[in-house]
Amino acid sequence: MMRPVIRSAALRQSLAALAADEAAHLPLTALDTVWIQLTGTLCNIACRHCFITCGPKEDRVRMMTRAEVQNSLDECRALGVKEIYFTGGEPMLHPEFFAVIEDSLAVAPTSFLSNGILIDPAAADRLRALFDAARYSLDCRISLDGMTAEENDPVRGRGTFQDIVRGIGLLARAGLAPVVTVVEHALGMAATAKRSAFLAFLQGLGLDRPRVKFLPLLRIGREVRRTHGYGDDDFVRAGSLDRVAAEALQCGSCRLVTADGVWTCPLLLDEPEARLGATLREALAPIRLRWAACHTCVAEGLQCRT
Amino acid sequence: MPDLICVFGGVYSNHLALAATVEAAWRRGARRFYCLGDLGGFGPNPDKVLPLLREHEVTVLQGNYDHSVGHGLADCGCGYTDPRDNHYAQLSYDYTLARTGDEFRAYQRALPEVIVEEWAGKRVRMAHGSPRRVNEFLWESAAPDAFLARLMDAERADVLLVTHTGIPWQRTLPDGRLVVNVGAIGRPANDGTTDVWYALITVGEETAQRVSAELCRLPYDHPRLAAEMRAEGLPPEFVATIETGFWTTCLEILPPKERMRGRY
Ligand code: SF4
Ligand code: SF4
Ligand SMILES: [Fe+2]
Numbered sequence: 001m002m003r004p005v006i007r008s009a010a011l012r013q014s015l016a017a018l019a020a021d022e023a024a025h026l027p028l029t030a031l032d033t034v035w036i037q038l039t040g041t042l043c044n045i046a047c048r049h050c051f052i053t054c055g056p057k058e059d060r061v062r063m064m065t066r067a068e069v070q071n072s073l074d075e076c077r078a079l080g081v082k083e084i085y086f087t088g089g090e091p092m093l094h095p096e097f098f099a100v101i102e103d104s105l106a107v108a109p110t111s112f113l114s115n116g117i118l119i120d121p122a123a124a125d126r127l128r129a130l131f132d133a134a135r136y137s138l139d140c141r142i143s144l145d146g147m148t149a150e151e152n153d154p155v156r157g158r159g160t161f162q163d164i165v166r167g168i169g170l171l172a173r174a175g176l177a178p179v180v181t182v183v184e185h186a187l188g189m190a191a192t193a194k195r196s197a198f199l200a201f202l203q204g205l206g207l208d209r210p211r212v213k214f215l216p217l218l219r220i221g222r223e224v225r226r227t228h229g230y231g232d233d234d235f236v237r238a239g240s241l242d243r244v245a246a247e248a249l250q251c252g253s254c255r256l257v258t259a260d261g262v263w264t265c266p267l268l269l270d271e272p273e274a275r276l277g278a279t280l281r282e283a284l285a286p287i288r289l290r291w292a293a294c295h296t297c298v299a300e301g302l303q304c305r306t
Numbered sequence: 307m308p309d310l311i312c313v314f315g316g317v318y319s320n321h322l323a324l325a326a327t328v329e330a331a332w333r334r335g336a337r338r339f340y341c342l343g344d345l346g347g348f349g350p351n352p353d354k355v356l357p358l359l360r361e362h363e364v365t366v367l368q369g370n371y372d373h374s375v376g377h378g379l380a381d382c383g384c385g386y387t388d389p390r391d392n393h394y395a396q397l398s399y400d401y402t403l404a405r406t407g408d409e410f411r412a413y414q415r416a417l418p419e420v421i422v423e424e425w426a427g428k429r430v431r432m433a434h435g436s437p438r439r440v441n442e443f444l445w446e447s448a449a450p451d452a453f454l455a456r457l458m459d460a461e462r463a464d465v466l467l468v469t470h471t472g473i474p475w476q477r478t479l480p481d482g483r484l485v486v487n488v489g490a491i492g493r494p495a496n497d498g499t500t501d502v503w504y505a506l507i508t509v510g511e512e513t514a515q516r517v518s519a520e521l522c523r524l525p526y527d528h529p530r531l532a533a534e535m536r537a538e539g540l541p542p543e544f545v546a547t548i549e550t551g552f553w554t555t556c557l558e559i560l561p562p563k564e565r566m567r568g569r570y
Contacts, residue, residue: 030438032453080456083448108450109561137447137561177562192389199388209565211558213387 023290024241026252031284032082033254033305035266036072038100039063039088040259044117045157048226049145049185051218051293052269054089061269064259066096066103072257073107075280085305086112087266093118098126105134111306113181116142116167117160124174131176139306140178141213142168145185147201155185155226165205172206179211179306190214216300218267220293230292241289241298250303255283266304267293310335311425314504315342315369315434315469316490319349319402321358323491326526327504328362334506334522340421342469343369343434345414346402347382348493349531350538356410368417369434369470370441374399375406376415383441386558394555397541425509428517431463435470444468444487446475447563454485465517467505472496472553473564474503474521486519494551496560496568500528501551 040062046055053060076084084104091097091112104110119127131138142164146152149161156164171178180202184190195212202210219229246252256263261275262283268274268291276283289298296302312331317324328339341364346352352375359366374382382399386392406414419440421432436442437457444454454477458466466485473496474489489495489503506520532548543554552569553560560568 077450077452080450080452080454080459082450082453108453109448131562135447136450137445137563139562175566177565196389199390209557209570 022235022237023288023294024236024238024246025286025288026241026246026249027286028255028284029247029252031079031253031255031280033085033250034072034076034081034083034280035085035087035254035256035304036064036069036104037061037088037256037258037266037269038069038086038091038097038112039093041089041269042093043089043115044093045090045115045160047145047156047222049155049183049217049221049223051221051223051267053221058089062259063094064257066100068259069100070103072280073103077107079280081108083305084108084110085266086110088113090115090118092123098130101127101130101138102134105130105136105138109136109139110134111139111141113141113143114167115156115160115164116144116171116178117163119167119170121170124170124176127171128174128176140171140176141181141306142171142178143181143183144168145183146189147198151186155183168202168205168207172208177207177209177211179213181213181215183215184217213306215304216296216302218293218296218302220267221270230295234292234295236289236294236298245298248301249289249297250305251287251289251297254305255280267291267297309338309425309509311338311340311507311509312336312504313340313342313432313467313486313488313507314491315488316344316472316492317341317355318344318347318371318490318492319352319355320492320502320526320531321349321351321354322528322531323502323524323526324355324358326524327491327502328358328364330522330524331504331506336506339364340432340467341366342432342467342488343367343417343440344371344469344490344492345369345410346375346406347371347398348402348544350534350540352402352406353410356413365421366417367421367432367434368414368419368440371399371402372414372417373440375403376411376413376417378403378411384556384559386556388558391556391558394541394543398544401538401540425465425507425517428464429462430465430467430517431458431461432467434468436468437461437463437466441470443471443559444485445471445473445561445564446477446487448561449485451477451479455479455481455483458483458485467507474505476505476519476521484517484519486521489521491524493547493553496553496564497551498569499523499551500549501525 041058043054152161199210251265472490476486488505
């Protein structure tokens with residue numbers, strides 16, 4: 001169904017204020033998952049569905065230094081965090097990417113989300129060495145949006161299918177088992193038959209332990225231009241959320257660390273109001289589900305974690 | 307004399323391994339037995355487990371499987387996303403539910419969710435998955451020290467004993483507190499051997515204040531279990547796990563380190 005896109009900034013703001021008033025509250029049950037926006041909005045490609053509008057020239061949110069990351073990792077340890085995810089942008093663009101991952105693995109199991117294009121044989125070997133040396137698990141997550149170039153490239157960019165598939169193959173050859181994430185950018189992509197087909201496709205790329213994760217589309221960021229945004233009543237009203245649905249929401253157990261402070265979740269980087277404080281400790285308060293994207297989390301049970 | 311206590315979990319209808327565990331631990335000197343839950347699922351003839359638990363006076367905690375079977379829920383609640391995993395999990399659950407008698411189901415319904423003991427002055431908290439959630443997995447490679455310390459702080463626990471994952475491990479935290487995942491006696495630990503695992507807890511060894519754990523490998527009559535599973539028409543994939551020691555289904559829950567140690 002097509003939803004109207006609200007183009008008037010003033011109207012959008014007043015609706016947001018209304019939403020903020022009426023929106024459901026969500027306490028942080030436990031800080032289990034910490035996301036780290038390692039490279040800010042910097043990415044080596046510019047996907048047409050990117051919900052935080054990343055790209056080679058996007059410097060809205062700057063890269064974190066290794067020292068800044070270390071401060072957050074210290075906080076993670078002090079707070080007893082269960083798992084850490086590095087995201088961007090493309091985290092592998094960080095000049096000290098491998099050192100940062102090693103720092104993180106000393107604290108907790110660590111995942112990074114990448115488009116896989118920068119993985120060359122040397123990078124795959126270094127990841128394998130980090131995997132072997134660490135006490136906790138290192139998980140690589142690679143984004144690929146189809147089983148063919150025809151399906152993937154219109155979304156991720158011309159030639160990306162080939163580059164991503166090559167990266168996945170190199171990880172497989174290094175003896176790693178990445179999770180491949182697929183965004184449902186077209187109808188029916190996550191249907192059961194498709195899911196099985198995707199697993200078989202990954203096996204064909206050399207992954208003897210194929211793992212796949214489907215993610216629903218978020219109608220924010222660049223996706224608004226590719227298709228459309230949310231409608232004006234897409235927010236989660238207080239009282240509309242039962243206990244089971246509330247407990248399933250990731251923002252009840254996660255926060256996002258960026259160079260500019262801590263946000264509610266990895267989805268709302270472009271919402272200044274979703275900033276909760278300068279440090280994790282300042283960001284433990286309950287939040288209000290006042291954003292349109294919350295609608296997708298509630299309706300689709302979205303979990304960014306693996 | 308130190309006190310020896312046998313703690314195990316994940317029976318998964320493996321009555322042969324249950325009998326073997328009690329016998330082996332008894333021979334080692336254990337006189338008290340605890341089971342951390344998941345009595346049914348996976349294996350054959352679930353009702354054979356109840357008389358053994360009673361005969362050996364095992365103190366039992368409720369696992370997620372026991373909760374589901376006890377209350378006759380629609381599935382085991384593991385929530386797999388891989389359609390193949392869901393298929394096998396459901397097969398196993400439907401079989402177990404259909405073949406568990408009313409008496410055993412009532413028994414499972416009535417099991418406690420929490421057991422706390424005091425051993426050698428230490429507060430020992432037993433849980434199925436984790437102290438905060440019956441179906442939370444505590445894998446060795448996915449449970450950082452500081453996180454475990456947080457869980458134990460909330461319980462004021464000195465020792466934490468869990469199961470649910472099926473792979474045993476133990477760790478002494480930097481502050482000296484002990485965490486033991488006792489593994490499972492119902493199926494092998496995805497390590498390519500057909501043996502299963504239980505834990506022997508030693509209380510009061512050396513100094514009176516000490517609680518320590520030994521993870522014990524246990525061979526049992528696995529060819530006989532495999533034959534019983536075949537006779538019951540259970541999937542060949544499950545039988546293969548018993549016969550090879552590698553997990554064949556429901557692998558998506560494994561963290562990468564544990565996953566890479568297996569064959570699939
Ligand atoms: S979706 Fe990922 S790979 Fe694509 S532009 Fe955004 S951050 Fe980069
Ligand atoms: S967008 Fe989703 S994860 Fe973020 S605050 Fe809203 S409901 Fe929570
Ligand atoms: Fe369990």
